[in-house]
Amino acid sequence: MIKINSDLCHDILIKNASLTLEFDKNKDFFSWRKELKEKFTELLGINRIRENDCPLEVKIESEEIVKKDQFVDCDYKRIRFIMTTERNMQVPCYLLIPIGDKKKYPLAITLQGHNKGGMANSVFYHKDEKGNDVFQRGAHGLQAINEGYAGLCIEMRGMGELEPSTEPRMWGDMCKFTAFSAMALGRTLVGERVWDISKGIDAMKHFPEVDTSTILCTGGSGGGTATFYASAFDERITLSVPVVAFCPYKDSILDVNHCICNLIPNVCDYFEMKDIAGLIAPRKLMIINGEKDVAFPIEPAKRGFSEMQEIYDKIGAKDKVRMVITPMHHYWCNDIVWNSIREFSKE
Amino acid sequence: MFNFDAEASHEHIIVNQVPKLAYSEKKDFDAWRKELREKFVELLGINKIRENDCPLNVIVEYREKKEGYELIRLVVETEKDVFIPCYLLIPDGNKEKYPLAITLQGHKHGGMYNSIGIVKDDDDREYQPRGSFALQAVKEGFAALCVEMRGMGELESVSESRNKGFCCRFASVMAISLGRSIIGERVWDVSKAIDAMEKFPQVDLSTIVITGNSGGGTASFYAGAYDERITLTAPSCAFCSYSASILHWYHCFCNVIPEAPRYFDMGDLAGLIAPRKLTIIAGALDGTFPYQGVLDNYPIVERIYERVGAKGNAELVTTPKDHWWCEDIVWPSIQRGLKK
Numbered sequence: 039m040i041k042i043n044s045d046l047c048h049d050i051l052i053k054n055a056s057l058t059l060e061f062d063k064n065k066d067f068f069s070w071r072k073e074l075k076e077k078f079t080e081l082l083g084i085n086r087i088r089e090n091d092c093p094l095e096v097k098i099e100s101e102e103i104v105k106k107d108q109f110v111d112c113d114y115k116r117i118r119f120i121m122t123t124e125r126n127m128q129v130p131c132y133l134l135i136p137i138g139d140k141k142k143y144p145l146a147i148t149l150q151g152h153n154k155g156g157m158a159n160s161v162f163y164h165k166d167e168k169g170n171d172v173f174q175r176g177a178h179g180l181q182a183i184n185e186g187y188a189g190l191c192i193e194m195r196g197m198g199e200l201e202p203s204t205e206p207r208m209w210g211d212m213c214k215f216t217a218f219s220a221m222a223l224g225r226t227l228v229g230e231r232v233w234d235i236s237k238g239i240d241a242m243k244h245f246p247e248v249d250t251s252t253i254l255c256t257g258g259s260g261g262g263t264a265t266f267y268a269s270a271f272d273e274r275i276t277l278s279v280p281v282v283a284f285c286p287y288k289d290s291i292l293d294v295n296h297c298i299c300n301l302i303p304n305v306c307d308y309f310e311m312k313d314i315a316g317l318i319a320p321r322k323l324m325i326i327n328g329e330k331d332v333a334f335p336i337e338p339a340k341r342g343f344s345e346m347q348e349i350y351d352k353i354g355a356k357d358k359v360r361m362v363i364t365p366m367h368h369y370w371c372n373d374i375v376w377n378s379i380r381e382f383s384k385e
Numbered sequence: 386m387f388n389f390d391a392e393a394s395h396e397h398i399i400v401n402q403v404p405k406l407a408y409s410e411k412k413d414f415d416a417w418r419k420e421l422r423e424k425f426v427e428l429l430g431i432n433k434i435r436e437n438d439c440p441l442n443v444i445v446e447y448r449e450k451k452e453g454y455e456l457i458r459l460v461v462e463t464e465k466d467v468f469i470p471c472y473l474l475i476p477d478g479n480k481e482k483y484p485l486a487i488t489l490q491g492h493k494h495g496g497m498y499n500s501i502g503i504v505k506d507d508d509d510r511e512y513q514p515r516g517s518f519a520l521q522a523v524k525e526g527f528a529a530l531c532v533e534m535r536g537m538g539e540l541e542s543v544s545e546s547r548n549k550g551f552c553c554r555f556a557s558v559m560a561i562s563l564g565r566s567i568i569g570e571r572v573w574d575v576s577k578a579i580d581a582m583e584k585f586p587q588v589d590l591s592t593i594v595i596t597g598n599s600g601g602g603t604a605s606f607y608a609g610a611y612d613e614r615i616t617l618t619a620p621s622c623a624f625c626s627y628s629a630s631i632l633h634w635y636h637c638f639c640n641v642i643p644e645a646p647r648y649f650d651m652g653d654l655a656g657l658i659a660p661r662k663l664t665i666i667a668g669a670l671d672g673t674f675p676y677q678g679v680l681d682n683y684p685i686v687e688r689i690y691e692r693v694g695a696k697g698n699a700e701l702v703t704t705p706k707d708h709w710w711c712e713d714i715v716w717p718s719i720q721r722g723l724k725k
Contacts, residue, residue: 044540047466048559127394200391215635224644294546304564
């Protein structure tokens with residue numbers, strides 16, 4: 039009997055993928071980057087999303103002062119606002135602005151991954167069994183305040199408050215139905231998230247205490263993926279820090295089961311994840327990966343990173359790209375992430 | 386606080402867009418159909434699959450004598466590095482040749498073995514005998530061909546970590562990343578399996594029926610649109626407007642054809658089947674492919690068949706059930722359709 043290996047064809051095709059827009063140090067960098075950006079924008083479905091664009095509307099729902107406590111070093115404003123990022127699409131956000139001596143605070147956009155509760159994890163404490171506040175490692179927005187940033191938490195489509203609201207759609211576990219319908223419409227869910235992040239930056243003009251000349255974007259897992267692609271799309275992001283998200287497609291999303299929200303149709307014809315660094319360079323990029331991560335394995339991630347370094351080297355910016363490896367698995371290591379950001383920001 | 390509808394932007398687009406290749410009496414039919422076919426083939430990723438084509442390779446693994454038929458296990462190499470297992474059942478009888486019925490399973494664990502009545506657990510037991518599509522086809526006088534669907538049965542992923550999602554999800558992800566779709570791959574395989582039937586002189590290829598339920602019905606419908614050798618297409622519990630089905634409720638990811646709703650709805654694809662016979666079987670209580678969505682799109686089918694002067698060749702058959710293969714309704718409907 040023939041031994042059937044149903045994955046063989048796809049595996050071989052992916053291994054031999056044409057990658058027509060793969061970085062080649064012998065080609066002119068800027069014309070390559072222009073072509074890459076066009077294709078990247080097209081494949082993420084951003085051209086389709088743009089067809090549904092509309093003037094940005096920002097509605098502030100609430101604004102409150104939160105006092106400093108055992109976990110957060112200063113008083114801060116917690117502003118909840120809703121932005122209309124395209125026709126019929128409202129995206130909730132929280133903006134956390136430290137109250138201190140400075141007139142303006144640099145912006146840190148913090149994005150959640152596939153965690154129940156979505157951006158609420160970034161903004162509110164969890165509770166332990168006794169009902170006491172716990173400063174969970176996912177409280178990225180609050181961590182950002184402690185680091186001296188204004189923290190912008192944007193709900194990711196398909197997650198948190200933007201999970202499908204009706205039961206048969208919820209069978210798809212968080213963002214799967216939304217990813218499905220995006221793709222059917224010629225978009226991608228990751229493209230929609232990138233679009234929303236860009237609109238979130240636009241929205242900051244309504245908040246004079248936010249300094250958008252310095253914008254950090256970071257997140258773990260799905261939040262890291264959105265960070266990476268958003269930084270490739272929006273050149274206003276000055277420092278991109280995707281955490282436990284970078285790895286060649288053929289060793290991660292096309293090798294083990296991941297959420298379909300990671301999917302970019304037809305990507306194998308054009309580029310690998312490391313090529314997208316060409317859209318971020320020479321802006322700062324720091325990849326943080328877990329040594330024991332099985333979702334985004336470390337050895338292929340390291341290989342991908344060294345290819346990224348070639349891209350940065352081509353335009354004389356090799357010192358602007360860095361990889362940090364934590365000893366953990368698929369995990370946001372709070373201390374390592376923020377220590378690394380602090381250090382890299384100063385350089 | 387604002388009451389969110391996470392799906393509002395998608396729904397608004399779905400409800401308001403007119404598919405670019407929607408059928409219209411104002412269009413030149415042949416020009417429209419040509420354009421539709423090109424786009425259909427492109428969006429299913431069949432152009433990409435064709436790049437990996439290879440000479441037909443058919444391997445007969447074994448033949449077994451069964452009560453009332455011969456069971457042939459074969460493997461068809463449908464593209465480089467793709468081996469699709471199939472069963473062919475040839476009825477015992479006096480005829481030299483038998484018309485072909487291609488029967489396709491949906492998302493039922495085990496895949497095509499259900500079609501030949503194999504039972505491995507309680508779930509399989511509950512599914513029989515209604516799930517034994519191929520045995521039913523033999524009783525109806527057909528040679529029955531079961532084609533394993535990619536991502537299902539023997540074609541589920543070999544790796545446990547890839548199978549964590551619902552059977553065919555990982556394979557669908559791979560296909561789409563490569564510019565294909567898993568539906569397109571299944572359609573391709575069905576077409577190659579028809580090619581393979583040249584090796585079996587007892588199979589009469591002048592009459593080919595294709596049928597299946599749910600995911601098998603979906604593949605039947607698209608295969609019927611693609612391969613013009615198929616005489617009668619009979620999808621069961623699969624035909625429905627996209628907006629009422631796959632864009633309304635969570636369905637398996639294998640149903641996704643990127644950008645398809647921008648160009649056509651399911652009813653429009655009847656333009657690729659007409660004037661060949663089309664019998665759509667739908668459950669009045671089907672929640673997965675809701676009956677209202679069937680009724681919304683079936684008029685497009687009627688209009689198309691009227692346009693080509695083949696009004697009697699399309700039929701909508703309603704069962705009183707939900708998402709259910711009703712063999713006592715499906716097979717008489719197929720026989721009736723063939724006699725027209």
